[in-house]
Amino acid sequence: MATQHSRSAARLMLAPAVILLLGWMLVPLTMTLFFSFKKYLPMRGDSMANGLDWVGFANYTRFVTSSSFWPSVQTTLVIVGGVLIITVVFGVLLAILLDQPMWGQGMVRIFVIAPFFVMPTVSALVWKNMFMDPVNGLLAHLWKFFGAAPVEWLSQASMPSLIMIVSWQWLPFATLILLTAIQSLDSEQLEAAEMDGAPALKRFWFIILPHLSRAITIVILIQTIFLLAIFAEIFVTTGGAFGTKTLSYLIFQRVLESQNVGLGSAGGVYAIILANIVALFLMRIVGKNLDA
Amino acid sequence: MARAVTTQRKTINTVAAWVIGLLIFFPILWTILTSFKTEAQAISDPPIFLFFDWTLENYSVVQERSDYMRFLWNSVILAGGSTLLGIIIAVPAAWSMAFVPSRRTKDILLWMLSTKMLPAVGVLYPIYLLFIQFGLLDTQLGLTLVLMLINLPIIVWMLYTYFKEIPGEILEASRMDGAGLREEILYVLTPMALPGIASTVLLNFILAWNEAFWTLNLTAAQAAPLTAFIASYSSPEGLFFAKLSAASTMAIAPILILGWFSQKQLVRGLTFGAVK
Amino acid sequence: MGQITLNQVTKTFGDVNVIPPLDLEINDGEFVVFVGPSGCGKSTLLRLIAGLEDVTSGMIQIDGSDATTVPPAKRGLAMVFQSYALYPHMSVRKNIAFPLKMAKMDQAEIDRRVNNAASVLNLADYIDRRPGQLSGGQRQRVAIGRAIVREPAAFLFDEPLSNLDAALRVGMRLEISELHKRLDTTMIYVTHDQVEAMTMADKIVVLHGGVIEQVGSPLELYQSPRNTFVAGFIGSPKMNFIEGAEAQKYGAHTIGIRPEHIEVSDSVGPWQGVVGVAEHLGSDTFFHIHDSGLADPLTVRADGEVGFSHGDRIYMTPREDRIHKFDAQGMRIG
Numbered sequence: 001m002a003t004q005h006s007r008s009a010a011r012l013m014l015a016p017a018v019i020l021l022l023g024w025m026l027v028p029l030t031m032t033l034f035f036s037f038k039k040y041l042p043m044r045g046d047s048m049a050n051g052l053d054w055v056g057f058a059n060y061t062r063f064v065t066s067s068s069f070w071p072s073v074q075t076t077l078v079i080v081g082g083v084l085i086i087t088v089v090f091g092v093l094l095a096i097l098l099d100q101p102m103w104g105q106g107m108v109r110i111f112v113i114a115p116f117f118v119m120p121t122v123s124a125l126v127w128k129n130m131f132m133d134p135v136n137g138l139l140a141h142l143w144k145f146f147g148a149a150p151v152e153w154l155s156q157a158s159m160p161s162l163i164m165i166v167s168w169q170w171l172p173f174a175t176l177i178l179l180t181a182i183q184s185l186d187s188e189q190l191e192a193a194e195m196d197g198a199p200a201l202k203r204f205w206f207i208i209l210p211h212l213s214r215a216i217t218i219v220i221l222i223q224t225i226f227l228l229a230i231f232a233e234i235f236v237t238t239g240g241a242f243g244t245k246t247l248s249y250l251i252f253q254r255v256l257e258s259q260n261v262g263l264g265s266a267g268g269v270y271a272i273i274l275a276n277i278v279a280l281f282l283m284r285i286v287g288k289n290l291d292a
Numbered sequence: 293m294a295r296a297v298t299t300q301r302k303t304i305n306t307v308a309a310w311v312i313g314l315l316i317f318f319p320i321l322w323t324i325l326t327s328f329k330t331e332a333q334a335i336s337d338p339p340i341f342l343f344f345d346w347t348l349e350n351y352s353v354v355q356e357r358s359d360y361m362r363f364l365w366n367s368v369i370l371a372g373g374s375t376l377l378g379i380i381i382a383v384p385a386a387w388s389m390a391f392v393p394s395r396r397t398k399d400i401l402l403w404m405l406s407t408k409m410l411p412a413v414g415v416l417y418p419i420y421l422l423f424i425q426f427g428l429l430d431t432q433l434g435l436t437l438v439l440m441l442i443n444l445p446i447i448v449w450m451l452y453t454y455f456k457e458i459p460g461e462i463l464e465a466s467r468m469d470g471a472g473l474r475e476e477i478l479y480v481l482t483p484m485a486l487p488g489i490a491s492t493v494l495l496n497f498i499l500a501w502n503e504a505f506w507t508l509n510l511t512a513a514q515a516a517p518l519t520a521f522i523a524s525y526s527s528p529e530g531l532f533f534a535k536l537s538a539a540s541t542m543a544i545a546p547i548l549i550l551g552w553f554s555q556k557q558l559v560r561g562l563t564f565g566a567v568k
Numbered sequence: 569m570g571q572i573t574l575n576q577v578t579k580t581f582g583d584v585n586v587i588p589p590l591d592l593e594i595n596d597g598e599f600v601v602f603v604g605p606s607g608c609g610k611s612t613l614l615r616l617i618a619g620l621e622d623v624t625s626g627m628i629q630i631d632g633s634d635a636t637t638v639p640p641a642k643r644g645l646a647m648v649f650q651s652y653a654l655y656p657h658m659s660v661r662k663n664i665a666f667p668l669k670m671a672k673m674d675q676a677e678i679d680r681r682v683n684n685a686a687s688v689l690n691l692a693d694y695i696d697r698r699p700g701q702l703s704g705g706q707r708q709r710v711a712i713g714r715a716i717v718r719e720p721a722a723f724l725f726d727e728p729l730s731n732l733d734a735a736l737r738v739g740m741r742l743e744i745s746e747l748h749k750r751l752d753t754t755m756i757y758v759t760h761d762q763v764e765a766m767t768m769a770d771k772i773v774v775l776h777g778g779v780i781e782q783v784g785s786p787l788e789l790y791q792s793p794r795n796t797f798v799a800g801f802i803g804s805p806k807m808n809f810i811e812g813a814e815a816q817k818y819g820a821h822t823i824g825i826r827p828e829h830i831e832v833s834d835s836v837g838p839w840q841g842v843v844g845v846a847e848h849l850g851s852d853t854f855f856h857i858h859d860s861g862l863a864d865p866l867t868v869r870a871d872g873e874v875g876f877s878h879g880d881r882i883y884m885t886p887r888e889d890r891i892h893k894f895d896a897q898g899m900r901i902g
Binding site: 018103111126130171236265 | 301335337384387394409412415416421441501520543550555559
Binding site for chain 2: 618619620639640641642645646647649650651653654655656657666667670671714718724
């Protein structure tokens with residue numbers, strides 16, 4: 001409800017944000033789409049000025065038939081899946097624990113949340129060197145203390161290590177959101193269930209978990225979007241070696257390292273489609289919340 | 293009324309939570325401790341926890357060798373600049389969507405969100421080309437713009453949810469009192485939404501500070517912020533644990549402090565208001 | 569000056585027609601009350617006059633000049649909102665001074681007017697507090713203060729008392745009425761409470777479904793309601809409506825008789841019934857009477873000491889000169 005005057009003012013004030021984001025979305029997207037149908041190898045003298053050869057869907061087929069494609073898909077799925085399982089399961093447990101009465105709750109919360117604020121390059125390097133270094137890392141010392149041979153984490157157990165690092169970064173996020181959701185649970189519901197004779201485990205299964213389902217869905221969707229794009233963690237730990245090349249990282253290598261822009265762009269289009277599928281589900285939930 | 297909890301149960305909760313909390317926090321704690329060790333003590337076997345010769349040497353070495361302050365300054369400029377720019381663009385946009393909603397408002401909001409989900413790697417080369425074209429590669433301006441754009445949807449969303457909580461009657465009252473649009477936003481809306489705007493600024497400063505895709509790929513020597521500086525430690529020379537720790541501590545300390553202030557807003561900001 | 573004329577004003581939201589073409593004349597210095605049930609369009613009408621909404625068609629004139637497209641800030645009107653709409657981040661002084669600051673008045677004049685308003689409204693003691701530290705009644709006074717300092721052409725009140733408790737409401741009602749007497753400025757007041765309308769207004773505009781049912785002084789509406797809606801809406805307890813044979817005796821489809829225009833007796837009277845609930849207010853007693861064969865219940869207002877109780881048979885005599893007659897469409901006859 002408003003006047004014509006305020007409506008036109010509103011349009012004017014909305015315009016900069018819309019135009020900027022529209023440009024930010026459309027210009028590079030169109031270019032990526034364009035390159036994906038072209039042979040574009042800047043190192044071999046291809047350039048926009050000389051004109052690029054149209055190759056149809058060749059880049060798209062080459063990208064999915066290359067020997068690194070399916071392993072990268074697998075790696076992506078394992079990392080995303082692994083991190084999701086760890087963060088959601090431990091996130092729920094931690095959120096329930098932190099919701100209990102205790103001394104120094106605020107302090108514990110701060111400890112648990114802290115990793116989220118550590119920049120990705122720092123956390124990756126700290127884990128890589130100070131914990132996972134096979135000679136001087138803290139984990140090596142721990143293994144030796146128990147008489148075991150130190151593990152070369154990032155080469156012998158590269159995927160679990162990577163999942164471990166990324167989970168450490170995202171566990172706080174999941175915990176914080178789930179804790180917020182738990183705190184919105186009406187305690188009378190739990191008391192009623194207790195009066196009805198439901199033991200703790202059943203109360204968790206039939207009341208707490210369903211109450212959390214929406215928050216869990218949101219955690220999964222948001223994390224998926226961010227995890228599909230993880231970059232710095234791989235960049236500074238393994239550089240994509242030892243089977244840690246995700247789809248995003250493969251595209252990055254195609255584009256910037258081997259400078260095959262056409263091929264990389266085709267991969268980019270795949271990644272965009274993939275992300276949009278996930279995003280669609282997230283939008284639905286957020287959109288519903290907007291109506292309420 | 294909550295039920296009284298037995299001391300025993302509270303004790304168990306406390307112990308469990310503290311143990312797990314400290315375990316999660318340990319890598320950060322260890323990094324901070326190591327930053328005060330000598331390089332030799334940093335790799336001593338068995339590891340030393342507290343009883344070492346505390347030294348500040350690493351901090352000065354890091355600054356001398358790599359001009360740490362320049363990276364820090366770049367981080368401050370990029371995170372601060374992109375947040376400020378984003379707020380200036382987002383406040384009017386959020387105002388119009390919160391107080392003069394139209395049939396398309398919801399679609400616009402969701403569409404803005406969707407731009408945030410565009411995988412960066414998918415548009416890396418076009419942006420790279422455009423940056424070269426416009427001479428923006430490795431400049432503070434270029435990166436400020438990119439960081440502003442990737443966080444703009446979050447800024448708009450957070451402000452939108454905060455503005456929605458301000459009763460429209462108060463803005464109407466200001467209109468009746470003779471305030472124009474500029475006065476309405478400047479003297480009435482902004483001061484009322486100040487806590488919300490502050491949390492938005494805080495969270496986006498953190499996100500921009502920690503951004504590690506564009507900052508790694510679009511900078512070299514000139515505009516590189518701390519994320520890129522730390523990444524340069526991935527190919528080490530000699531003993532460097534203590535120095536890495538000192539550099540890391542300096543890179544994360546300001547954000548850890550800011551982050552603790554923004555816990556509550558973090559949830560709202562990162563779930564786009566879907567969890568409050 | 570504060571003469572407001574609405575000429576064929578309409579308002580539609582999307583497909584919903586909230587105000588069909590409507591004409592209204594508000595004279596300078598008048599206290600006009602828009603009254604009607606919720607959803608009748610009274611608040612929308614006020615917002616159209618304020619300029620917070622655009623009219624879909626028609627013209628609004630303020631003091632003879634066309635104000636239809638003038639933004640609210642330029643109409644020279646002041647408004648008091650239901651929620652008071654005080655600026656929570658400003659002190660009482662700054663709240664009251666805000667419209668003057670917007671008008672770029674010089675500081676000495678602002679101070680003079682604010683202090684004057686504060687003393688008139690008994691706000692001097694709270695002048696440096698924030699709205700959050702004030703009671704509901706005090707906030708209400710600040711909102712009024714903010715309106716009067718501008719010396720507007722007219723005041724607009726949007727259900728200003730509905731957030732106050734009953735006792736405070738009566739007090740504020742008097743204060744606003746006194747303010748009107750003192751300032752002698754046009755006031756337009758929206759309420760759903762017919763008691764407020766009756767006690768405060770010079771002129772009442774009864775609205776129903778966006779349509780003006782009747783315009784008139786409180787007593788005109790009370791004495792000769794134009795139709796059954798106005799008759800039922802104005803007056804408390806509500807008028808009794810009687811249809812059927814009894815109405816036909818008067819040559820009407822429906823007759824209406826107010827509870828206070830029926831006399832009761834334990835033995836004589838043309839009407840009779842059984843007392844259901846007797847509400848003793850001290851000064852008056854309200855009887856809700858069943859089995860009268862006229863209306864169920866039939867409400868009667870009697871003297872405070874009349875002693876009928878539940879189950880008693882009661883005889884009633886309506887005052888013939890106070891019977892309102894309506895046709896099948898609910899319109900007044902004669």
